[in-house]
Each structure stands twice: as structure tokens, then as C-alpha cells.
Amino acid sequence: MKIVELKNVCKQYSEFNLKNISFSIPEGVVVGLVGENGAGKSTIIKSIINAIHPDSGQIFFKGKEINTLSKSERQKIGVVLDDTGLPLELNINTLDKVLKNIYSTWHSDKFNSYVNKFNLPKKQSIKSFSKGMKMQLALAVAFSYDNDVLILDEPTSGLDPVVRDEILSMLYDYIQDGKKSVLISSHITSDLEKLCDYIVYLHKGKIELDEEKDKILEKYAVYGIEEKILKELDKNAIVKILRRSYGLDLLAIKKLMPANFEYRPVKLEDIMLFYSKGENI
Amino acid sequence: MNIFISNTSDKSLYEQIYEQIKNMILDSTLKEGQALPTIRGLAKDLRISVITTARAYADLERDGYIYSVVGKGSFVAEKNKEFIREKNLAEMEECISKASDLAKRCNISEEEFINCVKLIYRG
Amino acid sequence: MIGLLIKDLCNTKKMILWYLATVIICFVVSVLLKNISYLYAMGIVSEISIIMTTFAYEERDSWPKFVAASGLNPKIIVLEKYVIGVGVGIIANLFSIVAFALIKTQENSWAELVILILFQIIVISCCLPAIYKFGVEKSRIFLIAIILIAVCFMIGIAEFVFKKINITSGAIISIISLFVILLSIIVSYFISLKIYNKKEF
Structure with a gap:
């Protein structure tokens, strides 16, 4: 069952366009929204949480168009x-x-049990909290009302590894019963590489990849080759080329490449780098 | 049970989990009927995705090492001696075929090869 | 609605106390000098400042995004600001009414006060849609202009118009004023709501 579904969502800004965004969040999975800053991650999230109005396209929550949700239905989307x-x-008390x-x-x-768990002071104003404490509080809030899906916008950016791991741990707890889903946007790809089942990769307002994470990591690889070999390769194998002063790097589809070529396994970070800086064949 | 994941390994995450649980079942670290961690619990513990863990479990089940009961979780399957023997035999054959390929490439005679095997087998 | 009110009142708690103290001082000064204009001007200033501050904090905290995501009805979100505005206005006006009663002479009538309150409500009715439309930063200049006009109105109109009001015309003016007060609040509310519904955060 699809918990959240976006169909052809478009939004035009003066210097940036979100083009035909379609993807869905199935039940019980974690979907990672990856992309460089300004790729449109926040715009997508804002359109799901009702903070902006897309120019066209539809967004559904459990099959119901999102504009028609009642207050209690909308609160099933944790933010x-x-x-x-x-x-x-x-x-915190107020x-x-x-x-x-x-x-x-x-x-x-x-x-209150979350607040105690994180040792957050209850009588100090929230503005005196550190960034990590504020994020823990925001998660405590989202976990304290009943929701079926959690939408998180850059929850781990600017946080130290210990707090980041704690946040990941909370998200794992959230999905334990297999019924709840998570959509998490981040440019810290190592976090997403751990947690996510699916990856939606966004580049300049367009979805470039929408696949199971394991499949992406299996399907692609990074090759370092010489310029002259490039011509002999299967054109369909090459996704992006990154030219260096001494040789070039390829993001390629592993099974279409010669088996004896050396490669290293791809990381989400590589995909981001190749798409934003690399060129097509 | 202990499972260790390496991010630098050539093997994918689900293969690593598959191998390690399989080995623990074969060497009886995990006993017949023993409950395995839930898919989501193991995913949390290892900080990997649910689908990755689910895939390892699905492969273990397909190969007869574990079975799962809806709503209760996964358990170590009754050991089928014949089945395990066959599995190990297949694995052994694969290793020998690699070794013999290597031997042929280096012009090592059949006799020499077999002597070598005998020597190693007897320890 | 109650949640939003608690949030705004606690957010501006210190400011409200500060303005309350200032209004009380102005009350004393107004009574002593037998001139209500100090108190009246302070009432308008504190009312607008408090509303502006609630908006300013919301903008700083990205609250509008949060509250949009919470699914609260926009009608309630906008209405809450009017409750705060009118609420603070009523408190400020209570001081004015008491002060007015204390210094009332034969020459001035209650109609004067009603007109002043009318003007105050019209100021609020202009402010809220302006803040919704332009945001706190941009509408600040607009609001300073409104306050200036208000003060000039106070000084000017009080001198020329009020002296000509008699009992009967006073009664009629009061009734018309009350009607206009209600009307301006309602019209302003619907304009704000319309602006809010188109807003993006």
C-alpha cells in the first residue's frame, strides 16, 4: 500500500523549477530524498506538508487527495x-x-518520557537549546502524536555523530512495527546509506533516480580509465563521465562493462558528485 | 550470536549477513529451532536498511537454513544432514575447480596436483 | 485556538507586562493632566507592537510552516490574531474609559470616546491584512505611518470636531461608530483570510 504518493507535481519559481515529480512512499519503508542544496528537496517536502501550493499535479495520502484531508487526517502525517x-x-512545559x-x-x-530520555531542561526557553537538543525536541514532538508517516527535512545536518546516531536509532524504533513509513531528506548521504530502503535522487528539480538503495549500489560502479579506452566501451554502460587532469572517472552500469575492468563500489555520494559535476557521453 | 558488517568488503551487505548466519547455523552456534532476531530489530542493530536484512533472510529461507512463521518471526530450520552435505560438497567442488584451473595454467601435472591435495587433506 | 493563544501570550509575556506598566503610567499622567491623548496613543502603540511581535517571533521560528503542517484550519489561525488584537485593544480601552470617566467634563461627551475606539479598531483592521500581505519587516513602515496618522487625528480632530458634538448627534455618532467597528473587523478578517490562504512558507 502506498502511504504517500506524488503525481506529476510541478512548481515554478523565478530561478528554479520543480519538474513533474512523481514517486511514492510504500508502507513500512524508509525513503531517502537525496540531492545537493537547492535541488528541490525542501520544496517537495513543503508541498507534502501543505506549506506551499504546487502549480499542478496531485499528492495523495493513503489514496486521498491531500487538499481534502481533515485536521485529524492531516495530523497522521508527522513532520x-x-x-x-x-x-x-x-x-517545554508551555x-x-x-x-x-x-x-x-x-x-x-x-x-515527557522523551524529554526526560534526552535530558532536555523543561523550564529553560527553547532558544537556549543547542541545535542537537532542538532537533531531539522536534523528534520528541513528532513521536508524541499518532501518525503513520514521518516526513523529515534535513534532520541530521549540522549535528555531531553521536546525536545523529541517536536520531537514526529513534527512526529505526519508529519503523519497528512495519506499518509506518519515513521520508527523510538529507545531503548527508552516509546517514541515508545506512537507513533507507529506497532512494529518490533529485538534481536541478528533476528526479534522476528512484530505486531500491541496494539495487543502486549493486547496479553502478566507479571506474578509473584512460581517455582512449572510452571509445571502445558500450555507450549504454556509461552514465556520467568526470574528467580529471590525469585520466577520467566513469559512473557506469556494472554488468555492461567488461568484467576484467577494475572498479570500486559506488556510494550515494559518488552519484551526487557525478550528476552535478559530470558530463554525458 | 554476533554479526559484523564491513563497509569496505567486496561483498554486499546482504551477502555478508547471509554468510555469517549460514556459518553460525552450520557450525551449530545457532541451534535448531532457535529464534533469530526480527528483521527490523537486526536492521536497527546493524544500522542497515530493512530491505537489505529482509533480503538476507529471504535467501536463507530459500536455501533451507531458516523458516519463518507469520507473526512470530524466523527460526533456525531443522538441520537436514543430506542437504548440508550436498551444500558443502558443491562449495568444495567450486574451490577445487578454481585450484585445478590454476594448476593447469601453471603446467602442474595431475599427479602433482593430487599429491598436493592429499598432503593438505592429511594435514 | 487555545493552543495558539497560549503560544502567543507566553511568547510575548515580557512585552505585555512592560506595555501594561507603561499604559498604567500613561493612565496616571492622562488623569493628572486631564488629557486622554497620552493614554490613547500608548494604547494604539502597545496594541500594534504586541501583534507585530507575535508575528515577528512566528517568522523567526518558522512557525507558519509548522502550523500549516499541523492541519489547523486557516480560519482559526487567522481568527486567533484578531482575538489577540481585539483582546489587547479591549484592555487598553478599559483604561481609556476609566480615565475618560474620571476627567469627563460637561463639554466632552461619550461620543468622543466611541470615535476614538472606532479609530483604534480601524487601525487594527488595517494592520493585520498588511502584516499578512507584506510580512513584519515590510509592513513596519506602513504601520509607523498609521500610528502617526492616528496621533495627528487625535490632536487635530479632538480640537475641531469634538467641540461641536451635542447630546443627540453624539448618540447617533456612537451607534454608527459601533456598527462601523464591527463591519471593519469582519471585512478585515476576510481579507486577511484570503491573503493567508494564498501564502506559502
Whole structure:
């Protein structure tokens, strides 16, 4: 079952276009939205969470068009924003009161147990928190009301490895029952490489790849070759070429390349680099 | 049970999990009927994706090492001695065929090759 | 709605107390000098500042994005700002009414006060759609202009118009004013709502 589905979503800005975005988040999986800064990750997320209105296309949540959702249905979409969106002047106790009146399924006990787990001070205003603490708080908020999918916009950027790992651990807990899904956008590809089942790679407002992560990592490889060999290769094998002063690097489809060529396994980071800097054949 | 994942290994993650669990079953570190960790629990522990783990489990099940009960999880299958022997035999044949290829390439005679095998077998 | 109110009031708690203290001082000064204009001007300034501050904090905190994602009805989100605006206005006006009663002479009538309150409400009705449309930063100049006009209005109109009001015309003016107050708030609310629905965060 598809929890969230985007169909041909377009959004035009003066200097940037989101073109025909279609992908879906199946039940029980983690989908990673990868792309360099400005590729359109946030725009996609904002269109799912109702913060912007796409020019055309449709977005569905459990088969229902997203504009027609009631308040309680919309709250089934959990959201964690990169800048948290929480009122920074408040302290945690007041925040609890505010959110209790906003979310129809708010669990104060759950919220407080997360706050205690992270050792967050309850009487200090949120603006005095470090970036990591703010993100932990935003996750605690998203985990304290009943939702079926969690949408996270750059949750790990700017955080130290320990906090990042804690956040990943919470996300694993969230998907334990196999019914809930996660959409996570990030340019820190190592986090996504661990957690995600599917990868949607976005480049200049267009989806370049939408595949199971393991398949991407298996299908492609990076080859270092000499210029003159390039002509002898199967054109269909070559995805992108990155020319260096001394030789060139290829992002290629492994099974179409000669078997005796040396290669190294591809990483998501490579894919980003090849697409943004590399050239076509 | 202990599983270790290497990011620098040539083998993909699911192959590594498959191999390690298989070996633990073959050398009886994992006993018959013993419950394996849940797919999602193992994924969390190893910090890898759910699909990767699920694929390793699916392959283990396909090859008869484990079985799963809906709603209860996965368990080590009853050891089928014949089956395991066959598996090991196949693996052994593969190793020998590699060795004999190498021998042919270096012009090592059949006799020499067999002597070598005998020597190694007897330890 | 209650959640939003708690958020805005706690967000601006310090500011509200500060303005309350200032309004009380102005109240004393107005009564002593037998001139309500200080208090009145302060009322408008504090009302607009508090509303502006709630918006400024929201913009800084990316709250609009958060609240849009929470699925709250836009009608309620916009209405809450009007409740804050009118609420702060009522408190400020209570001081004005008491001060007015204390310094009331034969020459001035209650109609004066009603007209002043009318003007205050019209200021609020202009402010909110402007903030929704242009954001806090850009609408600041616009709002300073409104406050200046308000003060000039106070000084100018008080001198020329109020002296000509008698009891009967006062009653009629009061009734018309109350009607206009209601109308301007309602019209302003729907304009704000329309602007809000088109907004992106």
C-alpha cells in the first residue's frame, strides 16, 4: 500500500523549477530524498506538508487527495522541520500545553518520557537549546502524536555523530512495527546509506533516480580509465563521465562493462558528485 | 550470536549477513529451532536498511537454513544432514575447480596436483 | 485556538507586562493632566507592537510552516490574531474609559470616546491584512505611518470636531461608530483570510 504518493507535481519559481515529480512512499519503508542544496528537496517536502501550493499535479495520502484531508487526517502525517518550527521563546512545559491543544492525539506522558530520555531542561526557553537538543525536541514532538508517516527535512545536518546516531536509532524504533513509513531528506548521504530502503535522487528539480538503495549500489560502479579506452566501451554502460587532469572517472552500469575492468563500489555520494559535476557521453 | 558488517568488503551487505548466519547455523552456534532476531530489530542493530536484512533472510529461507512463521518471526530450520552435505560438497567442488584451473595454467601435472591435495587433506 | 493563544501570550509575556506598566503610567499622567491623548496613543502603540511581535517571533521560528503542517484550519489561525488584537485593544480601552470617566467634563461627551475606539479598531483592521500581505519587516513602515496618522487625528480632530458634538448627534455618532467597528473587523478578517490562504512558507 502506498502511504504517500506524488503525481506529476510541478512548481515554478523565478530561478528554479520543480519538474513533474512523481514517486511514492510504500508502507513500512524508509525513503531517502537525496540531492545537493537547492535541488528541490525542501520544496517537495513543503508541498507534502501543505506549506506551499504546487502549480499542478496531485499528492495523495493513503489514496486521498491531500487538499481534502481533515485536521485529524492531516495530523497522521508527522513532520520534523529542519529549523524545527517550534516557538523558541517558550519552555517545554508551555510547549506541551500548546501542542496538547493543537494535536488531537497528543500524548503528554509520551512527550515527557522523551524529554526526560534526552535530558532536555523543561523550564529553560527553547532558544537556549543547542541545535542537537532542538532537533531531539522536534523528534520528541513528532513521536508524541499518532501518525503513520514521518516526513523529515534535513534532520541530521549540522549535528555531531553521536546525536545523529541517536536520531537514526529513534527512526529505526519508529519503523519497528512495519506499518509506518519515513521520508527523510538529507545531503548527508552516509546517514541515508545506512537507513533507507529506497532512494529518490533529485538534481536541478528533476528526479534522476528512484530505486531500491541496494539495487543502486549493486547496479553502478566507479571506474578509473584512460581517455582512449572510452571509445571502445558500450555507450549504454556509461552514465556520467568526470574528467580529471590525469585520466577520467566513469559512473557506469556494472554488468555492461567488461568484467576484467577494475572498479570500486559506488556510494550515494559518488552519484551526487557525478550528476552535478559530470558530463554525458 | 554476533554479526559484523564491513563497509569496505567486496561483498554486499546482504551477502555478508547471509554468510555469517549460514556459518553460525552450520557450525551449530545457532541451534535448531532457535529464534533469530526480527528483521527490523537486526536492521536497527546493524544500522542497515530493512530491505537489505529482509533480503538476507529471504535467501536463507530459500536455501533451507531458516523458516519463518507469520507473526512470530524466523527460526533456525531443522538441520537436514543430506542437504548440508550436498551444500558443502558443491562449495568444495567450486574451490577445487578454481585450484585445478590454476594448476593447469601453471603446467602442474595431475599427479602433482593430487599429491598436493592429499598432503593438505592429511594435514 | 487555545493552543495558539497560549503560544502567543507566553511568547510575548515580557512585552505585555512592560506595555501594561507603561499604559498604567500613561493612565496616571492622562488623569493628572486631564488629557486622554497620552493614554490613547500608548494604547494604539502597545496594541500594534504586541501583534507585530507575535508575528515577528512566528517568522523567526518558522512557525507558519509548522502550523500549516499541523492541519489547523486557516480560519482559526487567522481568527486567533484578531482575538489577540481585539483582546489587547479591549484592555487598553478599559483604561481609556476609566480615565475618560474620571476627567469627563460637561463639554466632552461619550461620543468622543466611541470615535476614538472606532479609530483604534480601524487601525487594527488595517494592520493585520498588511502584516499578512507584506510580512513584519515590510509592513513596519506602513504601520509607523498609521500610528502617526492616528496621533495627528487625535490632536487635530479632538480640537475641531469634538467641540461641536451635542447630546443627540453624539448618540447617533456612537451607534454608527459601533456598527462601523464591527463591519471593519469582519471585512478585515476576510481579507486577511484570503491573503493567508494564498501564502506559502
